[in-house]
Amino acid sequence: MSESPLLTRRALLGMTAAVPLTLALGTGTAHAADSAYAMVYFTESTNLGDGTDYGLHLAVSPDGLNWTPLNQNNPLATPTAGALGLRDPFLMRKQDGTFVVLATDLKGTDWSYNSQYIHVWDSADLRTLTGYRRLKLHDMSTHSWAPEAFWDAGRGQYAVIYSSVNNSGHNVIMVNYTSDFVTASAPQVFFDPGYDVIDGDMAVGVNGYNYLYYKKNQTLVSARSTSLAPGSFTEFSGGVAHGGTEAPTLVKSLASGTWWLWGDTYTPNGVFYAWQSSNLASGTWTALDQKTYTQPVNSKHCGITTITTTEYNNLLAKWGAPAWNRLKSYNFPARYVRHSNYAARIDEYPVEPYKDSLWTLAPGLADSSGVSFRSVNYPTRYLRHYNYALRLDENDGTSTFAADATFHRTAGLADAGWASFRSYNNPTRYIRHSNYVLRIDPISTATERQDATFRVGY
Structure with a gap:
């Protein structure tokens, strides 16, 4: 299949043209209480190695843009029939208020595998998945x-x-x-x-x-x-x-009249990009600044719906929530803090191996x-400064190492929300990147x- 995601029609279900979009959710009643978002996806790392999993993954977000992977970014369920794996999961709230998950019956990238079936799960609340089965669609x-x-x-x-x-x-x-x-x-x-x-x-x-x-x-x-x-x-x-780009996912903001269109690059460990529009009838979209959104690490072909x-x-x-974090650069938001040969730097996502950025x-x-x-x-190594450069060193238990490896978190110098x-022992200096390499320096210019500003996320 093309590595296509099946996206999320957010809970636009159950609406007719006469029902305001902001109220549409699919129970036949207005879900005005919806205030957050859930995303389903599978994972692929760059080399289809560590970080690749063709099970059902779930993340949540309060704003629909920045996501918290659940279960340490491990799958909540894995198919037990067909190809024993999935791609392209989709999440929808049904008319009775419960959820259904659909997914492609395919594990990995064997595009010659042809299945007449899709995977299906039911869920009352997304905390448990029940009734796993495959649904036959054609002969x-x-x-x-x-x-x-x-x-x-x-x-x-x-x-x-x-x-x-x-x-x-051809595909239709x-x-x-x-x-x-x-x-x-x-x-049909x-x-x-x-x-x-x-x-x-x-x-x-x-x-209309x-x-x-x-x-x-x-x-x-x-x-x-x-x-x-x-x-x-x-x-x-x-x-x-x-x-x-593939896997379009349309999402309506719960806070405004804005629509978001997510897309996924056609590669393993694809990069999500997002565009926004205030009017679907215009047919025009503006790319979102990558500072405003962050995908779950290794996520591919997502589906999104709203939740309470x-x-x-x-x-x-x-x-x-994960026991780890990623740090995104403010002025290079496609880049994350990682270690490479024990030196600290910011590199573009996807990082390989991906755990270098956790x-x-x-x-x-x-x-x-x-x-x-x-x-x-x-896990025995920490970021510490040495001659003002940041590097990943073994904790030797000395007070000097402890001081070099300690920092005080402050409001972002360029954006207080970041x-x-x-530095603990050089308090006039902050962690910053210079030519993509991390160091501690005095900060004075814009x-x-x-x-020196980073987003702490997942």
Whole structure:
């Protein structure tokens, strides 16, 4: 399959054109209480090694932009039938308020593997996944990639859309209808513009239109229709891309009229990019500054839906936030703090090996009110300054090492919502990057303040 994500139609389900989008969630009632977001995904590292897992992963976010992986970024469930792995998970709240998860029946990158089935789980609250099964969609000797679903109120059923090759000879978006995600109707062609398309993602009932975003020639483009009928969608807008991009995911902000469009680069350990628009009818998107969003490490082809504050808190309580952090550069937000040959620097995501960019923020070795940065993959080593350069050294137990490896976290020098780190034993100096290498320096200029500012996230 193309490495396409199936995205999240956020809970635009259950709405008709007459229902305001901000209230649409799919229980038949307004989910005005929704205040946070959940993301499902799988993981791939750059070399398909450590950090690659074709199980179901889950992250949460209060703002829909910066994500906390749950369960230490380990899977919550792994398929036990078919290919014994998944790609392209999709998450939706159903009409009764519970959730359903769909995913491609495929493990790894064997695109010659053809499954007529997709994986399905049910969940009352995302804290437990039940009823695992596979749903058969067709009898063709071809695949069923990137399944997603939406509520078709006119039919009183869910539409399951996915990418497959029918007698046209190229990938089209197919559709089956179901009431229970146990059995489904015969497949129909939902959208075939005459060229290869995959990774369909829907927004239903937006000011009288239904929007279908999909991947065309490594670009995210859209079609729209006033109907949900198969064959009714026509190409609508030009595309957005950042290199080869796939897996469009449309998300409506809960705090404003803004829409976000997520896309995933067509590589293992793909990089997520995001665009925003205030009006889907305009067909225009503006790239978001990477300072504003952070994907879960190693995440691929995500699906996103909205959740309540209670659900958000319960998920964190159940699965826990990671015991480690990543530090993103403020003025080079594609880069993260990592160690390489024991030197500290900022490098572009994805970092290989990825654990070089994971840090345990421990109580300061010289002052517990401060912080020391312990390496996740070299846990006896800490970042310390030596001749003002930062490097990863073994803790020798001396007071000098403890002082060199201790820093006081302050409000970010360039942005108070971020963080800066002042040296414990050289208190006029802060951690900053210079030519991508980390050191401690006095800070005076605007550029130096940006160099010394980092986002502590996951």
